[in-house]
Amino acid sequence: MTRPIIALDFSDQEAMTHFLRLFPTHEKLYLKVGMELFYQIGINGVQTLIDAGHDVFLDLKLHDIPHTVARSVRLLSGLGIRLLNVHALGGVKMMQAAKAGLMANGSATALPKLIAVTQLTSTSEMQLKSEQLVTASMMQSVSHLASLAQQAGLDGVVCSALEVKTIKQVTNSDFICVTPGIRLAQTTSDDQQRVVTPQQAAELGSDRIVVGRPITQAADPYRAYQQIKYLWEANNVTR
Numbered sequence: 260m261t262r263p264i265i266a267l268d269f270s271d272q273e274a275m276t277h278f279l280r281l282f283p284t285h286e287k288l289y290l291k292v293g294m295e296l297f298y299q300i301g302i303n304g305v306q307t308l309i310d311a312g313h314d315v316f317l318d319l320k321l322h323d324i325p326h327t328v329a330r331s332v333r334l335l336s337g338l339g340i341r342l343l344n345v346h347a348l349g350g351v352k353m354m355q356a357a358k359a360g361l362m363a364n365g366s367a368t369a370l371p372k373l374i375a376v377t378q379l380t381s382t383s384e385m386q387l388k389s390e391q392l393v394t395a396s397m398m399q400s401v402s403h404l405a406s407l408a409q410q411a412g413l414d415g416v417v418c419s420a421l422e423v424k425t426i427k428q429v430t431n432s433d434f435i436c437v438t439p440g441i442r443l444a445q446t447t448s449d450d451q452q453r454v455v456t457p458q459q460a461a462e463l464g465s466d467r468i469v470v471g472r473p474i475t476q477a478a479d480p481y482r483a484y485q486q487i488k489y490l491w492e493a494n495n496v497t498r
């Protein structure tokens with residue numbers, strides 16, 4: 260069974276440590292370190308999480324010229340993290356460079372899976388048209404970006420669970436779909452636009468769900484984690 264990935268969106272190590280102390284020490288978690296926390300704890304902080312037995316998704320959404328992304332991915336690939344991502348909007352050449360950077364890492368640790376963010380789950384269909392001037396639908400844009408990521412040799416994408424079925428049709432069933440934008444029914448969506456419940460994500464075929472505020476800002480984060488894990492796993496028979 261795949262555990263939900265918990266987005267550790269905290270501003271410093273102290274807040275992160277306080278949060279992790281709410282979980283039993285034997286519980287090995289799948290944790291996502293994003294930009295906010297990484298800028299504070301850096302590579303050493305990520306190493307601390309790995310040394311404690313947790314799996315780590317380093318969500319830095321790299322998006323720069325191919326040379327810069329390749330060198331960054333090469334460096335980050337040796338940390339022992341499980342997942343690393345770039346932005347598909349950087350283009351095929353940038354994603355190919357990222358893959359080449361990954362393969363050029365000579366460290367003995369297992370290399371992470373490399374995935375690409377398609378359209379952020381905080382982007383609505385309306386924003387796609389009015390701000391990005393994209394005339395295609397959200398589904399077309401996301402599945403096109405997923406095809407480009409596959410073409411560049413990446414392992415999968417970050418998308419909304421709403422797009423998983425179409426992505427798997429245009430790529431293949433093994434192409435990994437990691438899906439944030441998860442909310443329990445009848446709760447706030449915050450800044451997320453393309454949102455589903457853990458049960459829906461499972462039914463729609465997500466490979467991994469990413470959950471932040473519904474756990475980190477819950478009155479009882481461990482209880483919220485267990486509830487979401489149960490709802491996800493109970494509906495997810497194949498993973």
Ligand SMILES: O=c1ccn([C@@H]2O[C@H](COP(=O)(O)O)[C@@H](O)[C@H]2O)c(=O)[nH]1
Pocket residue numbers: 266268293376378379380381417418439440441449451469470471472473
């Ligand atoms: O399209 C994307 C890509 C990444 N994220 C990240 O996932 C979490 C979601 O947090 P919530 O509090 O559950 O909304 C957050 O760290 C984002 O940076 C995303 O939401 N959408």
